[in-house]
Structures are given as C-alpha cells and as structure tokens.
Amino acid sequence: MSERESVTGAEPGKEATPARAAALALIAAHRLLGREAQALADGEKSTPSSKDRAATLRRKQALLGDTCRYLSGAVSFLASVVGLQELGVDGQSPQDAAGEPYTALPALEDLDSDLFSTVFEELHKAIGALRKVYVPTCKHPDLAFPEDRAAMAEVVAHLRTGFALLEAAHGDEDAEEESTGTEALLDELEQICAPLPSQHGEMSDEAVIARVLNDPRLAAKTAKALRLRRQGAAPA
Secondary structure, eight states, rough: OOOOOOOOOOOOOOOOHHHHHHHHHHHHHHHHHHHHHHHHHHHHSSSOOHHHHHHHHHHHHHHHHHHOOOHHHHHHHHHHHHHHHHHHHHOOBBBOOSSOOOSSSSSOOOTTTTTTHHHHHHHHHHHHHHHHHHHOSOOOGSSSSSHHHHHHHHHHHHHHHHHHHHHHHOOOOGHHHHHHHHHHHHHHHHHHTOOOOOOOOOOHHHHHHHHHOOHHHHHHHHHHHHHHHTOOOOOO
16 A cells, blocks of 8 residues: 555544545535525525526526535545545455455455546536636626635635645546646636735725726726716716
C-alpha cells in the first residue's frame, strides 16, 4: 500500500489524508449552497417578476439543485475512499491456512480502482452546473450574479480546495484537459462570486466603476437611473 500524504485539519485521532480533507471541503460547499438557494427562492416570492424573469430564477434554482446532487455523489464516493483508507483496505485477498493470498476468491476493493475517477466525474459535473447558474441571459443579464456573494465566495473556495487536493494526490494525467477546463470554470466562478469592493468614505471614480462592473444588477439600475435623468425624470 502506498504511503498516504497528510494535510492539516485532521480530527483528533484521524489521519488527515487528501481524500478526507477534500471530503470536508466539499461537505462545507454543499452546506453553504442552501443560503444561495434560499435567497433565490425568497427573491422570487418577494419581487414581482415577468414570466421570463421568473423562469430564469427557477432555472438558477434547478441548476443549484443539480450542483448539490453532483456534490452529494462526490462526497458519497469520497466517504467510501476515506473508509477504505482508515480500515487499511487496499485490494487484499483472502488468506489460506498458511496466511498466503488465496486469489481464487474475490479480493477487497482496490484503492487504485475507479473510485477516484467517479469522484472526479461527479465533481466536474458539480462545478459545471454551478457555472451555468450564472450564465447571463439576453433579457436579464442582471441575474448573472450570486444573491449571497459571501456564501458563494466560500463555496467556490471550498470547491477549489477539494479539487486541488484530489488533483494533487490522485489526479490522472490522461484527464489533464478536463482538469484544465475545471480549473478555468473555477477561475470564472471566483471572479463572478467575488465580494463587492467595500466602501470607505468617498469613493474614487475607479472604485465606483469597479463596484458597478462587479455587480450586474447595480450596473442595470445605474444605467436606468441615468436614462431617466437624461429624460428629465427623477430616478425611482
């Protein structure tokens, strides 16, 4: 059995393997997605919406559901990996009377099996589904942002941590292109979900522009207010 790398953050008495640390990161991401889903549901109920806008909000909620489902799958398979590691199971065969492997009978699960491939597959799907949540539409580009930026920034950070740990310890060189694509999606999500610049006193022109560009909804409201002002009407 190969020597396992250790990482920080282990529970007392537990070896912090990459699989365990990655599982904990993905569990944290899964938990935080509830905040974004609730914010979307509350927004749909409290704000009068056109049919198109309501459909976009429902689509975002459905994609968050897909993200949670794929994450759940990744965590479940990782839990199997962690359990096998902690029990020292790695393809051992039954033993005969002399204590030698008896290969005529099936062996235990091998940690070099398809378990890690399945984990990566589910995680790739989860990150892909989450990216689709924030794809802008022609009619409602202002919805292409998180309702709860703080929660989603943490979600992306946890997903990146889990993916990086698994990639470093168990990555497959044959899947390098897919891994690069996943990293690109995480980069995009990190930018989309980044917290808005904080305001301290009077904002510079650059800070105002950065704040507007970082929040599509604010950009839409700003454009509307400017149009109304040009028309001689007070902005709502």
